[in-house]
Amino acid sequence: MARVQLSELSAFAAVADTLSFTKAAAHIGCSLPTISQTIKGLEERLDVRLFNRTTRSVALTAAGERLLAEIQPALERVDQAIESINAFRDKPMGTLRLTVSRVFAMRGLGPLIRSFLAEYPDIHLELAVDDTNSDIVRNRFDAGIRAGHRVERDMKVIRVFDECSFVAVASPGYLAAHPTPMVPEDLQSHNCIRHRAPADETLQPWIFDNGGDHTEIAVEGALTVNDLDLALNAALDGIGVAYLVEPMIDQHLADGRLVRLLPGWSHTMPGLFLYHPSRRQPPMPLQVFLDFVKRWRSGATLDRITRASDVGGNELVAATSHRSSITIESNRR
Numbered sequence: 001m002a003r004v005q006l007s008e009l010s011a012f013a014a015v016a017d018t019l020s021f022t023k024a025a026a027h028i029g030c031s032l033p034t035i036s037q038t039i040k041g042l043e044e045r046l047d048v049r050l051f052n053r054t055t056r057s058v059a060l061t062a063a064g065e066r067l068l069a070e071i072q073p074a075l076e077r078v079d080q081a082i083e084s085i086n087a088f089r090d091k092p093m094g095t096l097r098l099t100v101s102r103v104f105a106m107r108g109l110g111p112l113i114r115s116f117l118a119e120y121p122d123i124h125l126e127l128a129v130d131d132t133n134s135d136i137v138r139n140r141f142d143a144g145i146r147a148g149h150r151v152e153r154d155m156k157v158i159r160v161f162d163e164c165s166f167v168a169v170a171s172p173g174y175l176a177a178h179p180t181p182m183v184p185e186d187l188q189s190h191n192c193i194r195h196r197a198p199a200d201e202t203l204q205p206w207i208f209d210n211g212g213d214h215t216e217i218a219v220e221g222a223l224t225v226n227d228l229d230l231a232l233n234a235a236l237d238g239i240g241v242a243y244l245v246e247p248m249i250d251q252h253l254a255d256g257r258l259v260r261l262l263p264g265w266s267h268t269m270p271g272l273f274l275y276h277p278s279r280r281q282p283p284m285p286l287q288v289f290l291d292f293v294k295r296w297r298s299g300a301t302l303d304r305i306t307r308a309s310d311v312g313g314n315e316l317v318a319a320t321s322h323r324s325s326i327t328i329e330s331n332r333r
Contacts, residue, residue, distance in 0.1 A: 004042065004045060004046070006078070007038070008038055008041070008042045009042075009071050009075065010028065010075065011024065011028060011030075011035050011038045011039060011042075012039060012042055012050060012064075012067070012068075012071075013068065013071065013072065013075055014027050014028050014035075015035065015039060015051065015058065016050075016051075016060055016064060016068045017138060017139075017140065018139070019057070019058045019059065019060075020058060021035055021036055021039075021058065027140060039051065046063075046067075048061075048063045049061050049063065049064075050063060050064035050067060051064055079283075080281075091120070091121075091122050092120055092122065092123060092284045092285060092287075092288045093122035093123060093284075093285075094122075094123060094124070094283065094284055094285040095123070095124045095125075095126060095285060096123055096124070096125050096126065096142055096143075096283075096285035096286055096289055097126045097128070097140065097141045097142050098125070098126070098127050098128070098141060098142065098143055098144060098145065099127075099128045099129075099130045099134060099136055099139070099141045099143075099144040099145075100127060100128070100129060100130070100144065100145040100146070101129075101130070101131055101145065101146045101147070101272070102129050102130075102131050102227065102228070102229065103228055103229075103245060103247070103248060104145055104146075104160075104161070104272055109127075109145075112160075112293075112296060113125065113127075115292075115296075116289065116292050119292065120285075120288055120292075123285045123288070123289075128141065130144075131197070131198040131199060131227075132198045132199050133146070133199040133200075136275075136276075136277070137277055142276060142282070142283060142285065142286040143274055143275060143276035143286055143289070143290075144274070144275055144276075145160055145272055145273070145274050145275075146272065146273070146275070147269060147270055147271075147272060147273075154277075154278055155275040155276060155277065155278065156275065156276055156277075156278050157273040157274065157275045158273065158274045158275075158290060158293055158294060158297075159271055159272075159273055159274075159297065160271070160272045160273060160274050160293060160297070161271050161272040162271045163268050163269060163270055163271045164245055164246050164247060164268070164269060164271070165245070165246050165266040165267060165268050165269065166207070166243055166244065166245050166246075166266060166267045166269060167243070167244065167246060167249070167260055167261070167262070167265075167266045168181070168184075168187065168206070168208075168241055168242070168243055168260070168261040168262055168265075169235055169241070169242055169243075169244060169249055169252075169253070169258045169259065169260055169261060170190075170235060170238075170240070170241045170242070170258065170259055170261060171235060171236055171237070171238045171257065171258055171259070172256065172257075172259060173238035174235075174238040174239070174240060174241070175259060178190060178191075180261065181241075181261055181262060182262075183262070184206075184208045184215050184217045184262060184265055185215075185217065187206065187217050187219050187241060187261075188217060188218070188219060188220070190219070190221075190240065190241045191220075191221045191222055191223075191239065191240035191241065192206070192219035192220060192221035192240055192241045192242075192243070193221055193223050193224075193225065193231045193234045193235060193239060193240045193241065193242045193243075194219065194221055194223070194224040194225075195224070195225055195226070195227075195228060195231050195243070196224055196225070196226045197226070198226050198227075201226075203224070204243065206218075206219050206243050207267040208262065208265040208266065208267055209265070209266065209267055209268070210264045210265050211264075219241075219243075221240050221241075222239075222240070223239055223240065228244060228245070228248065229248075231243075231244060232244055232248055232249070232252075235258060236252065236257055236258065241261065245269065274289075274290070274293055276290070
């Protein structure tokens with residue numbers, strides 16, 4: 001039997017992890033025909049079928065499951081060996097893969113990424129915008145950034161942004177045709193723009209606190225979306241009342257395009273956290289990013305980032321134009 005190449009085993013592991021030839025090809029940076037031919041050649045060389053394929057699905061055979069279990073530790077040791085060479089370089093280099101929530105990606109990430117890439121120009125950053133709470137280990141991400149209540153318990157976490165609040169807003173045009181709600185219960189007679197979470201397809205509750213009282217309102221409306229930016233745009237267009245997090249609406253409130261309803265009533269949510277697997281030694285690109293975020297939180301780079309920040313939806317675009325070492329992909333249902 002001819003000697004099996006490491007590249008073939010890496011391709012096999014990528015397909016086995018994603019159960020998709022298309023996703024595996026995108027992950028390792030080759031064409032779909034190339035990875036298909038690689039797997040076909042590996043199966044012929046081993047004289048055993050590793051995957052059961054249909055037009056709609058890919059599944060490991062028993063032989064494929066056995067091979068994956070045997071080679072995963074070896075591939076991880078190879079990755080660790082290559083990663084250990086970073087310690088001998090003057091500047092860290094490599095690829096850092098992060099998954100981030102859409103709201104943070106479009107409104108808070110730009111200044112942080114711009115400064116990080118300026119300090120570590122040899123690190124290639126790959127971002128995946130994802131609100132589905134995907135498994136970062138299975139999908140081969142180094143870390144993720146999401147709200148604290150959505151982070152798995154077995155992850156190590158670092159706070160990136162402090163807690164923020166959800167509030168009810170509407171456009172001046174909508175309020176010109178509808179009575180202004182005075183208490184949360186008044187929202188039940190309004191056309192409310194509801195949000196269905198992509199992660200579990202549940203409707204977001206409208207919760208309000210005013211320091212002493214706590215209430216959850218069952219709202220109704222003609223429009224339900226699965227993206228908060230769609231809810232924001234609908235509110236700006238005067239369709240109805242939206243329930244949105246403050247960083248999304250601050251500039252629109254300041255410019256008069258939206259009006260905050262129910263002053264004093266809001267709901268505070270946990271902050272955003274950077275989380276990563278509890279492995280003993282993170283890869284060098286992740287380690288320097290963790291250290292950078294800690295310094296950023298402590299104020300070492302906060303002033304520079306704050307000055308660079310332009311509240312709105314263009315921060316990430318500005319950051320990506322600063323360097324070519326960033327890749328962005330969107331994973332939305």
